[in-house]
Amino acid sequence: MPPLPHDVVILGGGPAGAALALALGAQGRSVALLERSDYTAPRWGETLPPEGRTLLARLGVWEAFSQQGHQRSAGSCSSWGSETLGYNDALYSPWGCGWHLDRGCFDRMLAEQAVARGVVLHTATELTGWARRDGGGYRLRVRRAGDAERWLEARFVVDATGRRAAFATAQGARWHTLDRTFCVAGVFQLTPGRTFDAFTLVEAREEGWWYSALLPRGRVVVGLVGDGASLPGVRPGRPEAWRALLARTGATRRKLAACDFTGEPLLARPAPVARLDRPWGEDWLAVGDAACTLDPLSSQGISQALRSALLAAEALRRHFRGVPDALPAYAATLTRQFEGHLQGRAAYYGLERRWPTAPFWSHRARVHETPLARAS
Numbered sequence: 001m002p003p004l005p006h007d008v009v010i011l012g013g014g015p016a017g018a019a020l021a022l023a024l025g026a027q028g029r030s031v032a033l034l035e036r037s038d039y040t041a042p043r044w045g046e047t048l049p050p051e052g053r054t055l056l057a058r059l060g061v062w063e064a065f066s067q068q069g070h071q072r073s074a075g076s077c078s079s080w081g082s083e084t085l086g087y088n089d090a091l092y093s094p095w096g097c098g099w100h101l102d103r104g105c106f107d108r109m110l111a112e113q114a115v116a117r118g119v120v121l122h123t124a125t126e127l128t129g130w131a132r133r134d135g136g137g138y139r140l141r142v143r144r145a146g147d148a149e150r151w152l153e154a155r156f157v158v159d160a161t162g163r164r165a166a167f168a169t170a171q172g173a174r175w176h177t178l179d180r181t182f183c184v185a186g187v188f189q190l191t192p193g194r195t196f197d198a199f200t201l202v203e204a205r206e207e208g209w210w211y212s213a214l215l216p217r218g219r220v221v222v223g224l225v226g227d228g229a230s231l232p233g234v235r236p237g238r239p240e241a242w243r244a245l246l247a248r249t250g251a252t253r254r255k256l257a258a259c260d261f262t263g264e265p266l267l268a269r270p271a272p273v274a275r276l277d278r279p280w281g282e283d284w285l286a287v288g289d290a291a292c293t294l295d296p297l298s299s300q301g302i303s304q305a306l307r308s309a310l311l312a313a314e315a316l317r318r319h320f321r322g323v324p325d326a327l328p329a330y331a332a333t334l335t336r337q338f339e340g341h342l343q344g345r346a347a348y349y350g351l352e353r354r355w356p357t358a359p360f361w362s363h364r365a366r367v368h369e370t371p372l373a374r375a376s
Contacts, residue, residue, distance in 0.1 A: 016288025017160030018110035023313035025117030043103035185223035230360035
């Protein structure tokens with residue numbers, strides 16, 4: 001089979017990659033979207049803040065999203081700096097409520113909407129190699145599960161592979177990591193006849209901080225964010241240690257009285273605060289978590305992915321028109337946004353002073369005294 005020409009091939013069909021495919025499809029570009037999964041495996045539930053509505057509207061998928069039945073969020077409450085709960089009520093948001101997402105459903109919707117705009121979607125497909133084309137662009141060798149390898153041809157490649165940043169790092173980009181934490185999460189089920197409010201709860205504790213949120217179908221995700229020093233015995237295969245720490249919480253434990261632990265295996269994933277030193281190069285750029293990763297405390301993971309996709313779509317529109325600084329300007333904007341995130345993060349962590357000598361909190365204090373230029 002001869003190579004298939006595309007303006008852009010996007011590696012990764014999560015929110016950033018699928019949203020970028022949507023935006024480029026609206027520009028009339030020829031786009032292929034490669035996703036390693038088939039969108040059926042469970043994915044982490046995440047929060048989309050109220051302002052996410054404007055991003056979905058800009059992508060032209062607000063109506064499709066509103067019909068999916070994601071769990072509405074009334075806002076957030078936190079025990080941070082004291083035992084007293086403080087509330088950030090969505091009632092005061094000009095955009096209305098936020099949402100606790102069924103991620104599998106959400107990601108699949110974005111990909112399907114991209115297909116409706118002419119994007120070619122390749123699921124269960126992995127990149128296995130590539131070569132530069134004479135005159136620019138890339139030839140990409142891909143394999144779909146159970147099929148032989150084939151080649152795709154692209155003028156431009158976008159890395160949307162998340163924290164792996166597989167293509168970008170292979171081109172020489174390097175991560176600058178400011179902080180390293182990880183999250184261990186479990187799932188509870190709301191007991192029939194009981195109620196569970198729609199606020200996201202964040203509770204700071206000596207070992208790190210907990211969050212809990214109601215998902216669709218009465219499921220409740222509960223996560224603990226810490227680091228290796230603060231959570232030495234907490235691992236996915238050892239739920240006893242995780243549950244013992246959960247039993248020592250205050251607001252989180254009381255809220256979970258309406259739920260039962262499902263017994264499903266705990267999930268763990270790294271949660272670094274990091275950015276690529278160079279999120280673009282010759283005929284490629286990185287988007288979403290492949291370009292920079294934010295602290296999960298900000299609840300900006302999904303909205304940041306959508307914003308990043310819209311920013312990248314505009315950068316590519318200008319790039320294909322021959323604007324020479326289109327890609328450097330994209331990188332500069334990402335850097336400014338990331339630095340703003342670090343400033344807000346430092347201010348918020350600085351509000352919690354109850355455990356100044358505890359490993360988690362003392363390390364966060366040192367991290368925020370370290371210039372990003374010295375991070376590695």
